[in-house]
Amino acid sequence: MSETTINLFDHQTLKDPYTAYQALRDEQPVHYAAAMNLHVVTRYDLVRQAIKDTKTFSSRYDQFLLASQEIMFAQAAPEVQQKLTELAGRMVPTPPTMLTLDEPDHTKYRSLVNQLFVASRIKAAQPAVQAVIDGRIEALTEDVTTNGSTNFIRTFADPVPLRIIGDRLGIPEDRREFFDHAATQAASALRLTPLAGDALVERAQTALDLQQLLIELVEARRVKPDEDMITILANSKLEEEDRYLTHGECIGILNQFLVAGHETTSSTFGWGMLLLCQNPELQDELRGNDKLIKTFCEEALRLESPVQGLPRLVTRDTELGGYPLKQGELIMLRYGAANRDERQFENPDEIDVHRHQAGAQLAFGAGVHFCIGAPLARQELNLGFAALLAAGRNFRLADAGIKPESEASFILRNLPELPLSFDPVR
Numbered sequence: 001m002s003e004t005t006i007n008l009f010d011h012q013t014l015k016d017p018y019t020a021y022q023a024l025r026d027e028q029p030v031h032y033a034a035a036m037n038l039h040v041v042t043r044y045d046l047v048r049q050a051i052k053d054t055k056t057f058s059s060r061y062d063q064f065l066l067a068s069q070e071i072m073f074a075q076a077a078p079e080v081q082q083k084l085t086e087l088a089g090r091m092v093p094t095p096p097t098m099l100t101l102d103e104p105d106h107t108k109y110r111s112l113v114n115q116l117f118v119a120s121r122i123k124a125a126q127p128a129v130q131a132v133i134d135g136r137i138e139a140l141t142e143d144v145t146t147n148g149s150t151n152f153i154r155t156f157a158d159p160v161p162l163r164i165i166g167d168r169l170g171i172p173e174d175r176r177e178f179f180d181h182a183a184t185q186a187a188s189a190l191r192l193t194p195l196a197g198d199a200l201v202e203r204a205q206t207a208l209d210l211q212q213l214l215i216e217l218v219e220a221r222r223v224k225p226d227e228d229m230i231t232i233l234a235n236s237k238l239e240e241e242d243r244y245l246t247h248g249e250c251i252g253i254l255n256q257f258l259v260a261g262h263e264t265t266s267s268t269f270g271w272g273m274l275l276l277c278q279n280p281e282l283q284d285e286l287r288g289n290d291k292l293i294k295t296f297c298e299e300a301l302r303l304e305s306p307v308q309g310l311p312r313l314v315t316r317d318t319e320l321g322g323y324p325l326k327q328g329e330l331i332m333l334r335y336g337a338a339n340r341d342e343r344q345f346e347n348p349d350e351i352d353v354h355r356h357q358a359g360a361q362l363a364f365g366a367g368v369h370f371c372i373g374a375p376l377a378r379q380e381l382n383l384g385f386a387a388l389l390a391a392g393r394n395f396r397l398a399d400a401g402i403k404p405e406s407e408a409s410f411i412l413r414n415l416p417e418l419p420l421s422f423d424p425v426r
């Protein structure tokens with residue numbers, strides 16, 4: 001594949017970008033993608049350099065997200081546009097908060113919620129996480145015993161992280177069904193895949209309903225605090241400004257958690273299980289060995305980075321790896337491409353559960369925006385795969401003739417279906 005013929009937005013490349021990434025890393029590690037007016041960065045050293053240089057490469061890329069929404073809006077029929085405009089008019093505006101801010105503003109929000117992800121809090125929550133995992137393993141086992149197979153994504157990979165993030169945020173039991181639906185819809189917006197008009201309106205309506213639920217909960221926790229994230233956001237003051245967070249700020253932060261907090265972890269469960277089916281010899285090797293399971297999870301993250309990439313805004317005329325960039329341009333950091341760079345990882349396309357420095361993978365980003373939820377995600381994945389391997393033998397695709405495929409998506413990478421069989425351990 002020659003660099004000039006590479007189109008990262010081609011349907012097949014969106015599903016399987018790795019050959020294109022390889023060509024880009026070798027031939028043009030910063031590549032202009034005209035379709036979205038982005039300069040795509042694929043080499044590990046350059047991605048890392050740009051993430052660390054927050055003064056030159058800013059996280060104020062809200063314009064990218066807005067532009068993507070505008071493209072979908074422009075493609076919709078006039079009556080759909082009218083409904084979308086009406087719904088948008090009723091939304092509470094959400095200012096940039098954590099993900100799309102630079103220091104020092106970024107820190108003032110991040111420090112409010114950091115306490116929930118310190119090692120002691122993560123450790124204390126372990127029994128609760130384990131209980132969620134055990135509950136879903138029972139469901140998987142029942143499915144396989146009754147039907148001979150199970151849909152691993154629907155029965156385990158999706159519900160485990162959704163239940164755990166819902167608990168952390170403090171979503172009441174009687175609103176869980178709606179929350180699960182709304183959080184899944186919000187994540188699907190980040191796939192940037194075109195939707196039919198009805199689906200766009202449904203997603204916008206759900207986003208509005210979700211805002212209303214979150215505002216209701218923020219107000220309720222101001223009256224009656226609990227121990228969850230909504231309570232922290234509802235009752236914390238921004239020190240320098242000596243004021244509570246606005247509804248818009250609370251919603252903005254909660255939205256980031258409810259999207260980032262489940263879809264990415266679900267996705268890693270899916271890809272990890274597929275790797276176990278494709279490399280069956282790993283199952284016995286990993287079973288009962290927490291250290292190897294840990295490396296296995298890092299490798300699953302490295303090989304199929306659930307966040308394939310995120311943008312940065314260029315703040316001054318500069319260069320990256322000798323490639324000129326102008327102030328105001330957007331670059332796109334491809335974590336998924338950096339993680340398969342053979343300049344950094346030997347045999348990058350292979351899973352190696354003995355890999356030294358497997359943790360150097362960039363699936364969680366790096367620097368000031370390094371994923372705040374990484375300790376929780378790692379806990380879920382490590383406990384999850386240990387429990388799965390203890391509960392079953394011979395994990396395999398339910399239909400060996402079907403190759404599970406990623407959804408065509410530019411930002412998030414996930415596996416929508418994984419029909420699975422295994423032999424439950426009695």
Ligand code: HEM
Nearest residue numbers: 098099256260261264265307363364365369371372373377
């Ligand atoms: C396998 C699972 C996960 C992956 C691969 C992942 C990936 C990422 C990445 C790449 C970033 C950096 C963004 C940047 O460079 O601008 C990030 C940030 C973030 N993640 Fe995660 N994430 C995961 C799980 C979670 C979980 C479980 C939570 C919540 C509990 C979470 C919440 C966040 C938040 C709030 C940010 C923004 C942090 C900031 O801007 O300071 N993530 N994540």
